[in-house]
Amino acid sequence: xxxxxxxxxxxxxxxxxxxxxxxxxxxxxxxxxxxxDVLGARANGALIKAFNKxxxxxxxxLVQYGRYIGNLLRGNLGYSYKLxxxxxxxxxxxxxxxxxxxxxxxxxxxxxxxxxxxxxAVRRNTIGDYVATGVAFSVYAMPVFFLGLILIQIFALDLHxxxxxxxxSTSVVGVIGDWHAMTLPVATLTLLTIxxxxxxxxxxxxxxxxxxxxxxxxxxxxxxRLVLLRHLLRNACLPMVTLIGLSxxxxxxxxxxxxxxxxxxxxxxxxxTALQNVDYNVLLAYTLIGALLTIIGNLVADIALTVxxxxxxxx
Amino acid sequence: MQxxxxxxxxxxxxxxxxxxxxxxxxxxxxxRLALREFARxxxxxxxxxxxxxxxxxxxxxxxxxxxxxxxxxLLAVNEPPGAGYPLGTNNQGYDELALIMKGGxxxxxxxxxxxLVAIVWGALWGAVSGLAGGxxxxxxxxxxxxxxxxxxxxxxxxxxxxxxxxxxxxSLLIGAFSWLVPARxxxxxxxxxxxxDFVSAARVAGASRTRLIGRHLLPNALGVVxxxxxxxxxxxxxxxxxxxxxxxxxxxxxxxxGDLLSSGVSYIQDGYWWQVYPVGACIVLxxxxxxxxxxxxxxxxxxxxxxx
Numbered sequence: 001x002x003x004x005x006x007x008x009x010x011x012x013x014x015x016x017x018x019x020x021x022x023x024x025x026x027x028x029x030x031x032x033x034x035x036x037d038v039l040g041a042r043a044n045g046a047l048i049k050a051f052n053k054x055x056x057x058x059x060x061x062l063v064q065y066g067r068y069i070g071n072l073l074r075g076n077l078g079y080s081y082k083l084x085x086x087x088x089x090x091x092x093x094x095x096x097x098x099x100x101x102x103x104x105x106x107x108x109x110x111x112x113x114x115x116x117x118x119x120x121a122v123r124r125n126t127i128g129d130y131v132a133t134g135v136a137f138s139v140y141a142m143p144v145f146f147l148g149l150i151l152i153q154i155f156a157l158d159l160h161x162x163x164x165x166x167x168x169s170t171s172v173v174g175v176i177g178d179w180h181a182m183t184l185p186v187a188t189l190t191l192l193t194i195x196x197x198x199x200x201x202x203x204x205x206x207x208x209x210x211x212x213x214x215x216x217x218x219x220x221x222x223x224x225r226l227v228l229l230r231h232l233l234r235n236a237c238l239p240m241v242t243l244i245g246l247s248x249x250x251x252x253x254x255x256x257x258x259x260x261x262x263x264x265x266x267x268x269x270x271x272x273t274a275l276q277n278v279d280y281n282v283l284l285a286y287t288l289i290g291a292l293l294t295i296i297g298n299l300v301a302d303i304a305l306t307v308x309x310x311x312x313x314x315x
Numbered sequence: 316m317q318x319x320x321x322x323x324x325x326x327x328x329x330x331x332x333x334x335x336x337x338x339x340x341x342x343x344x345x346x347r348l349a350l351r352e353f354a355r356x357x358x359x360x361x362x363x364x365x366x367x368x369x370x371x372x373x374x375x376x377x378x379x380x381x382x383x384x385x386x387x388x389l390l391a392v393n394e395p396p397g398a399g400y401p402l403g404t405n406n407q408g409y410d411e412l413a414l415i416m417k418g419g420x421x422x423x424x425x426x427x428x429x430x431l432v433a434i435v436w437g438a439l440w441g442a443v444s445g446l447a448g449g450x451x452x453x454x455x456x457x458x459x460x461x462x463x464x465x466x467x468x469x470x471x472x473x474x475x476x477x478x479x480x481x482x483x484x485x486s487l488l489i490g491a492f493s494w495l496v497p498a499r500x501x502x503x504x505x506x507x508x509x510x511x512d513f514v515s516a517a518r519v520a521g522a523s524r525t526r527l528i529g530r531h532l533l534p535n536a537l538g539v540v541x542x543x544x545x546x547x548x549x550x551x552x553x554x555x556x557x558x559x560x561x562x563x564x565x566x567x568x569x570x571x572x573g574d575l576l577s578s579g580v581s582y583i584q585d586g587y588w589w590q591v592y593p594v595g596a597c598i599v600l601x602x603x604x605x606x607x608x609x610x611x612x613x614x615x616x617x618x619x620x621x622x623x
Contacts, residue, residue, distance in 0.1 A: 018461040030477045141603035143556045146595040275476055283473055290466030
């Protein structure tokens with residue numbers, strides 16, 4: 001198993017290298033140099049050439065890539081010419097807030113979706129199952145922002161239970177404590193994740209319930225509660241491990257739209273601002289972080305599944 | 316001479332009756348069987364009907380209903396649904412219903428076209444990779460892994476910002492990042508199929524690799540591909556809605572549903588619900604229809620789940 005993990009990590013590093021190369025090449029093709037941003041929109045060709053030469057932007061892109069990676073490994077992610085801050089400091093300001101938003105949603109959705117999926121499978125084809133499946137299906141088909149809009153309309157504008165904006169507090173502690181403002185963003189992300197998780201959980205649970213060992217457990221006289229807890233849950237949760245690993249990068253992207261909708265100052269809003277300002281370094285850094293999280297998510301999912309499922313380990 | 320032991324004569328041999336007395340129906344091909352299973356699934360029929368409705372609504376609707384979505388009409392700004400404006404107007408006096416029809420055209424065009432691009436490229440890639448095997452297969456699949464790790468939404472946004480958005484651009488862009496899953500699926504199917512007898516027979520008969528892929532492998536992997544197409548369409552429509560909502564989608568006069576939602580959001584506190592909910596409902600219905608069709612296609616093409 002250690003060999004498998006080492007091999008997996010090796011392949012992931014290779015893929016990370018390939019992804020960073022591709023992303024860097026793509027962004028470099030689109031925005032070759034920040035000359036216009038620094039010198040102003042009316043800089044003439046000669047000035048731009050001189051700037052590029054002075055700052056190394058006319059080197060072959062592989063050389064620039066090497067330089068960027070070298071800087072990256074030292075913690076320097078570049079400089080944002082539009083916001084006049086280093087990218088590292090920009091990210092440091094806001095990553096904890098986004099992490100809190102994503103983390104809480106993920107934990108809540110796992111805690112709710114697993115029992116919900118099991119309930120739907122055990123009570124399949126009853127009213128409860130149909131209602132839950134129908135709701136999950138509709139939510140699954142909704143874009144994130146529409147779900148958020150509906151929640152805002154009902155709970156913030158009509159009922160005045162929550163605020164229609166995310167927390168505007170500048171400290172993470174303030175954000176954590178501000179349930180009035182954070183409930184709706186968390187609810188939006190959570191509901192969407194529950195919709196997809198519970199569908200998978202339901203179909204996996206139905207598969208497991210058809211297995212022979214469940215019949216044996218019931219025939220032994222085990223109370224239904226223990227059948228579900230001891231046998232069903234452990235086996236049905238295995239695909240969930242993969243799903244959770246794979247949804248780590250999704251939370252970053254889902255954050256993008258949720259944060260924009262709720263005006264919550266996190267990584268997503270940073271990216272959105274960078275898109276509107278065409279802030280190349282921030283865009284590059286954000287995309288690379290996204291790619292890194294995707295690869296880590298896949299790796300974690302694979303390794304966790306291998307650790308959790310003895311059948312894979314021993315095969 | 317009669318046989319004893321049964322008591323009485325045997326019934327005349329009737330080849331249309333199975334031994335247990337059941338009818339032998341006409342032989343049905345796999346596709347007709349799948350189609351019947353599909354039609355039996357009520358939700359799938361509903362989904363197909365919804366999709367058909369939206370195709371007609373978006374493409375035939377503007378021919379019958381001439382709403383104004385091109386010229387500003389400041390006298391009729393933000394009108395609620397009423398006389399002359401079935402779904403009200405937006406902040407520039409454009410007719411919401413006409414805007415939704417136009418948005419539907421864009422959404423369906425980009426959805427289907429990008430799914431087509433993704434499926435064609437992905438299926439070819441996966442088939443070639445699965446058939447080749449060895450180093451070529453490993454390299455091609457590593458390329459797929461690399462592209463899969465690229466965060467789709469970010470790249471699409473960045474490229475859309477730089478190169479502007481048109482129907483063709485967006486379809487190619489979305490297709491360029493959606494071909495990965497079909498590639499993996501088709502490769503899996505091809506790996507299963509290439510050890511079958513009919514492939515060996517074709518090889519022995521001298522079939523070239525192109526013919527093998529085109530005539531034997533891909534048609535048999537079509538089931539998986541069809542299921543994936545429907546989900547690709549749903550994902551593409553959601554992706555354009557995201558792009559439009561963030562403001563980087565198509566520009567006027569090709570307003571997309573996401574665009575409409577984003578302009579409606581500013582007025583949600585004023586209570587102009589007609590600018591938000593009808594558009595949102597359209598998005599949800601179309602995506603849900605595609606998902607329903609995809610689920611039903613998966614059920615009907617998966618032999619193990621057949622009711623017979």
